[in-house]
Amino acid sequence: MNLLSVREAQERILQKVQTVGQTKFPLEHATRRVLAKDIRAAADLPSFDNSSMDGFALRSQDTSASRVTLRVVADVAAGAAPTRSLGPHEAARIMTGAPLPPGADAVIPVEETDFTERGAGVPAPAQVTLTRKVDAGENVRTRGSDLRAGETVLAKRHRLRAQDLGLLAMLGIANVPVYNIPRIAILSSGDELIPVDAPLTEGKIHDSNSYALAVQIQDAGAEPVRLGVARDERAAVESLLDRAADMAVDLILTSAGVSVGAFDFVKEVVESKGNLNFWRVNMRPGKPLAFGDYRGIPFVGLPGNPVSAFVTFEVFVRPAIEKLSGLEPRPRQRTTVRLAEAIESDGRESYLRAVVNEEGIARLTGHQGSGNLFSLVQANALLIIPAGVKSRPASSEVEAWLI
Numbered sequence: 001m002n003l004l005s006v007r008e009a010q011e012r013i014l015q016k017v018q019t020v021g022q023t024k025f026p027l028e029h030a031t032r033r034v035l036a037k038d039i040r041a042a043a044d045l046p047s048f049d050n051s052s053m054d055g056f057a058l059r060s061q062d063t064s065a066s067r068v069t070l071r072v073v074a075d076v077a078a079g080a081a082p083t084r085s086l087g088p089h090e091a092a093r094i095m096t097g098a099p100l101p102p103g104a105d106a107v108i109p110v111e112e113t114d115f116t117e118r119g120a121g122v123p124a125p126a127q128v129t130l131t132r133k134v135d136a137g138e139n140v141r142t143r144g145s146d147l148r149a150g151e152t153v154l155a156k157r158h159r160l161r162a163q164d165l166g167l168l169a170m171l172g173i174a175n176v177p178v179y180n181i182p183r184i185a186i187l188s189s190g191d192e193l194i195p196v197d198a199p200l201t202e203g204k205i206h207d208s209n210s211y212a213l214a215v216q217i218q219d220a221g222a223e224p225v226r227l228g229v230a231r232d233e234r235a236a237v238e239s240l241l242d243r244a245a246d247m248a249v250d251l252i253l254t255s256a257g258v259s260v261g262a263f264d265f266v267k268e269v270v271e272s273k274g275n276l277n278f279w280r281v282n283m284r285p286g287k288p289l290a291f292g293d294y295r296g297i298p299f300v301g302l303p304g305n306p307v308s309a310f311v312t313f314e315v316f317v318r319p320a321i322e323k324l325s326g327l328e329p330r331p332r333q334r335t336t337v338r339l340a341e342a343i344e345s346d347g348r349e350s351y352l353r354a355v356v357n358e359e360g361i362a363r364l365t366g367h368q369g370s371g372n373l374f375s376l377v378q379a380n381a382l383l384i385i386p387a388g389v390k391s392r393p394a395s396s397e398v399e400a401w402l403i
């Protein structure tokens with residue numbers, strides 16, 4: 001059987017998924033949002049020459065290597081409007097961030113003068129003495145030295161971090177053009193599934209996938225919409241998928257019910273009201289992955305086994321959410337690690353749970369069955385063994401994702 005490669009499956013999904021719409025959003029709520037437009041500076045930063053120290057603004061030409069006393073003619077606090085011009089042998093006491101008086105071209109820090117009173121509320125002295133040459137520009141932050149009006153300071157498709165928000169605030173941008181946050185429906189399927197707070201009875205298990213997937217979705221920057229569990233009946237699956245479609249979510253994620261079991265209705269229901277683009281990928285865990293659309297909304301049918309659901313999310317859904325969110329989907333960063341022991345693979349592209357230590361040595365966390373969630377909990381990496389590879393000896397290098 002010729003299974004679709006992981007790469008081709010990823011490409012098909014990315015081709016079909018479209019970035020969500022955009023909006024203007026208040027700055028204080030825009031962290032982690034993705035910029036929908038390039039941001040250009042409307043003004044120079046800083047927008048006026050100012051002092052980087054508490055000290056005395058002066059004219060550098062008045063100073064020399066020997067002792068000089070200047071008359072203090074002004075006192076400039078941060079936030080003050082510019083004062084009168086400094087003439088020959090005049091200085092102004094100045095605070096950090098205060099505008100440089102016209103005529104001044106440098107600032108000497110208060111610590112380098114004879115003025116020793118430095119507490120809050122201390123009035124400016126009538127004169128100040130210094131004993132060194134001060135160069136023009138010393139301790140002055142000149143207008144435009146950080147950035148110039150017209151410069152592109154943040155590019156479209158960038159996810160906003162704390163420092164970016166700070167810069168946008170400096171530029172006076174109160175409302176930021178950002179993409180909407182994609183809403184991702186999660187629905188589980190299976191007669192065996194019961195809610196986490198219901199007591200286990202014979203044959204039942206707690207639905208764990210919807211919890212883990214919701215966190216993966218949030219972590220990818222999207223909003224999970226948890227729709228609960230569909231029983232293994234055609235009508236139940238259809239009604240839950242219809243709920244998702246009625247809510248106009250941006251992506252529908254199901255888990256389980258896409259294998260070859262007698263009660264696996266998900267594919268059939270999707271085909272009845274949409275299309276199945278592919279089913280089954282050459283990977284382990286996660287072979288029975290389905291992709292298509294349901295009533296025009298992209299649909300990814302994840303396998304039910306918890307490790308398969310987690311790994312296929314990372315391989316296929318995270319990049320899709322990145323594109324939905326407005327980000328440029330980029331291949332995830334890989335690290336090269338060295339195997340502590342020989343490993344075997346079955347020839348499919350495999351994602352093996354492992355612990356990588358500080359020296360970059362990787363050891364599998366135990367049984368690699370796709371239902372063994374604990375071995376994923378113990379892992380801090382997934383080793384990626386390419387398709388066609390059946391084994392790797394101890395000490396060989398393989399690529400890994402840190403998780």
Ligand code: AMP
Pocket residue numbers: 188189190192193205206207208209210255256257258259261264303304305306371
């Ligand atoms: P299926 O694809 O329906 O054959 O399910 C494959 C395996 O995953 C079965 O052992 C299911 O019990 C298990 N499974 C399915 N859905 C979930 C879920 N939401 N949480 C935990 N395990 C699940």
Ligand code: MG
Pocket residue numbers: 189190191232256257261263304
């Ligand atoms: Mg099932």
